[in-house]
Amino acid sequence: MKDAITIYVEQDNGDRIELEAPLDMNLSVMEVLKANEFPVQAVCGGMAICATCHVEVLESHGELPEMSDDEAYMLETLPLVSDNSRLSCQLRLKEDMEGLVVRIMPEA
Incomplete structure (x- = not known):
């Protein structure tokens, strides 16, 4: 088992910032984003x-956790949503999420 995976945050200009995400702490994508400021x-x-951790999943090489009813409800309340929108707090890191690419969505 790997100790960490690499995930990427795509910026508005298309640049991708690489983040190392440890697997031994049961962190969510949100927690990794916050830890990296x-x-x-x-x-x-x-x-x-609250939906203030809304991201768009641009690439995922593994299967993401199924969306809960609570997450789906919160996403329905947002003005800017895509078919690939998720709450980053609901995406717990696991080994098959290696290479995940997300874009932080604006709040309004």
Whole structure:
């Protein structure tokens, strides 16, 4: 088993920032983004009740966790949503998420 995976955050200009994400702490993508000082508010602390950690998944080489009803409901309340929108707090890191690419979505 690997100790960490690499995930990427795509910027508005198309550049991708590489982040090392440890697998031994059961972190979410939101927690990795916040630890690397990306502008993710995560007001609710990862409870899927605020949607301030909204990301668009641009590439995923593994299967992402199924979306919960709570996550789907919160995404429905947002003005800018895509078919690949997820709450980063609901994406717990696992080995097959190696190479995941996300874009942080604007709040409005």
